[in-house]
Amino acid sequence: MELNGTYRSIQDDLSQVKESLRSIIKVDFPWLSEQLDYVIGSGGKGIRPALTLLSGKFYQYNLEYLLPMAVSVELMHTATLIHDDAIDKSMARRGRATIFKLWGEEPAILLGDYLFAKAGEFVSDTQNPRVIKLFSQTLATISSGELNQFFSAYNLQQTREQYFKKIFGKTASLFSLATESGAILSGAPEKSVKILRDYGHSLGIAFQVVDDILDFIGTEEELGKPVGSDLAQGTLTLPAMLLLERCPEDNPVKRLFDNRNDQDNIKQAIEMIRNSPIVDECYTVASEYCAQACQNINQLPANSSRDALLQLAEYVVARKR
Amino acid sequence: MELNGTYRSIQDDLSQVKESLRSIIKVDFPWLSEQLDYVIGSGGKGIRPALTLLSGKFYQYNLEYLLPMAVSVELMHTATLIHDDAIDKSMARRGRATIFKLWGEEPAILLGDYLFAKAGEFVSDTQNPRVIKLFSQTLATISSGELNQFFSAYNLQQTREQYFKKIFGKTASLFSLATESGAILSGAPEKSVKILRDYGHSLGIAFQVVDDILDFIGTEEELGKPVGSDLAQGTLTLPAMLLLERCPEDNPVKRLFDNRNDQDNIKQAIEMIRNSPIVDECYTVASEYCAQACQNINQLPANSSRDALLQLAEYVVARKR
Numbered sequence A, B: 001m002e003l004n005g006t007y008r009s010i011q012d013d014l015s016q017v018k019e020s021l022r023s024i025i026k027v028d029f030p031w032l033s034e035q036l037d038y039v040i041g042s043g044g045k046g047i048r049p050a051l052t053l054l055s056g057k058f059y060q061y062n063l064e065y066l067l068p069m070a071v072s073v074e075l076m077h078t079a080t081l082i083h084d085d086a087i088d089k090s091m092a093r094r095g096r097a098t099i100f101k102l103w104g105e106e107p108a109i110l111l112g113d114y115l116f117a118k119a120g121e122f123v124s125d126t127q128n129p130r131v132i133k134l135f136s137q138t139l140a141t142i143s144s145g146e147l148n149q150f151f152s153a154y155n156l157q158q159t160r161e162q163y164f165k166k167i168f169g170k171t172a173s174l175f176s177l178a179t180e181s182g183a184i185l186s187g188a189p190e191k192s193v194k195i196l197r198d199y200g201h202s203l204g205i206a207f208q209v210v211d212d213i214l215d216f217i218g219t220e221e222e223l224g225k226p227v228g229s230d231l232a233q234g235t236l237t238l239p240a241m242l243l244l245e246r247c248p249e250d251n252p253v254k255r256l257f258d259n260r261n262d263q264d265n266i267k268q269a270i271e272m273i274r275n276s277p278i279v280d281e282c283y284t285v286a287s288e289y290c291a292q293a294c295q296n297i298n299q300l301p302a303n304s305s306r307d308a309l310l311q312l313a314e315y316v317v318a319r320k321r
Helices: A008-028 A038-042 A047-055 A063-088 A099-103 A105-124 A129-151 A160-185 A190-217 A238-246 A252-258 A264-274 A278-294 A304-318 B008-028 B038-042 B047-055 B063-088 B099-103 B105-124 B129-151 B160-185 B190-217 B238-246 B252-258 B264-274 B278-294 B304-318
Strands: none
Touching: A008 A047, A008 A063, A008 A105, A008 A304, A047 A063, A047 A160, A047 A190, A047 A304, A063 A099, A063 A105, A063 A129, A063 A160, A063 B105, A099 A105, A105 A129, A105 B063, A105 B105, A105 B129, A129 A160, A129 B105, A160 A190, A160 A238, A190 A238, A190 A264, A190 A278, A190 A304, A238 A252, A238 A264, A238 A278, A252 A264, A264 A278, A278 A304, B008 B047, B008 B063, B008 B105, B008 B304, B047 B063, B047 B160, B047 B190, B047 B304, B063 B099, B063 B105, B063 B129, B063 B160, B099 B105, B105 B129, B129 B160, B160 B190, B160 B238, B190 B238, B190 B264, B190 B278, B190 B304, B238 B252, B238 B264, B238 B278, B252 B264, B264 B278, B278 B304
16 A cells, blocks of 8 residues: 555645755754765654644645645654663664764764754744644653653553554654644644644654554564564564563563564564464454544545545555565 | 952842743652752852843833743753753753753753743744844854864863864853844844843953963863863863964874873963963953953943953953862
8 A cells, every 4th residue: 555646636736845844954963964965854754743744734725834844744744853862772674774873872862862852943934833843742742751661661561552652652742743734734723733733643642653563563564674673672562562461470571671682582572472363352442443534534524635634544554664 | 359249230120030940840840850950050150141131221121022032042042051051061050960960961052942832932922023034043153163072082182262162152142142132122123132231242352362361271160070071072272272383293192182091181271371462362362352242342331241341351351160
């Protein structure tokens, strides 16, 4: 399943977003331009800026504000990835070397900060104080969530509620910013703002649950990074939580978290999860969130963007990378 | 020379700024509150938020906007320090252990990000798009400057122009944001905005030149960190540049940058600089920038804040830490 058809109504504007992203680097760091080109805009699926543009299609589609917002959302995403890779010491993302691998952690910290700043510049171009505040609140949610996750690494005691709170911070908060800001900047009535915010929230949760499944069932080629990366970082995701519930005694996740260096336990956990109903159960959870995302979308004006949002929900569960 | 007298006209409001800073941590990270209390607000001289408040005193002193701006400026400063310490692997600042030393680099990255986000939330409370954009531009200037500095570490080829550009990014850009935003938020006419921005810019340059001097002539107790830290990081500052110019041949800075591990060279450079006219020459440069900072201040309405800005310029050169 590909996204090109889904993006049809915003294709040209999404290209403009990517062009803006590339030009940032060209202007300020011409000497880094070549190496950075792939970090920004080109590698990802562009799902977050697409959400902003699609969410802006129901009322006044004002590109003067929606374009900088879409750029800002993708910049914030890119900056958090660069910092995450430095924190996790990840060597590969999307099948390519990370900034951390290329240059080390110091430039990764600074480049991330720089991209946060540029994201702030773009969001200020929306001239909308409500959206600007939302933007900062989202960044606070993301970073405080990551901080909590860091201090709870290798902790086996995690409730379902804590897991969903964590993936809200990690992913759904930014999805929700993307859709809510698109709605606000197009002058949507409050009821529609809420529908689009809730859509983004639920879609983001589903997206992250699928990410957490793929980390166990994908191939290294599909993932663009090693399989089982979450466990290797001491991060307990839904599939691993279910495995712990099913086999509370002799469990490879438990052994791994007790004795952090035994990589065989990661392989065993992957095998056990792949050969169990856990994968299907997790997909059911993701599908439920997608259904929840879509439940009120039909209250929005009917147009091709409404169809695209429904297609995106299907894509989020069907995707392999 | 102490700052208490200088701050008299804004003492109560500055206390409110510090209270806001402390409450951020208490609300979001109660479990970190005790350890973080000293990082935020209490340790520093509070010169940046004071500049915002003082600069806001010439027209409409509207605390509803000036207070969040002052908090925002200090938060941005604190966040950059936390990231800088992680990048430089600094163990001490203001005589206390850094976040990097206490918890390692990963939480330092995330806590810095979180404080940037909170700074963004506060600046959005000013409801002023011009100031919000300035804020983001300043963060971009600071982080791109640090990135350039990182890639030029241990490089002996540095012009005076590059040095002043570097310290603009490192320090003067934020001083200038502090004063300019105070002026804008108090509804100052454009001529006064420019006077206050230029004041902040020149004062910031002077402040950093003095910092760079103190790094050679201060004591570890006064500095709250080891003497010669800049050289140890491979950062060429004005005193070291002058030493290179005076003794281009057999020079400890040159030897240190060629062979990064020989700490004796740092001691020799410190000794040579202390026993030369270089210190006085650097102080002359700093004093010239302070004079430049003050040259147009008398065009502002006469009040106690105008006197305080003039006193601050004296303090910046006279301070020992």
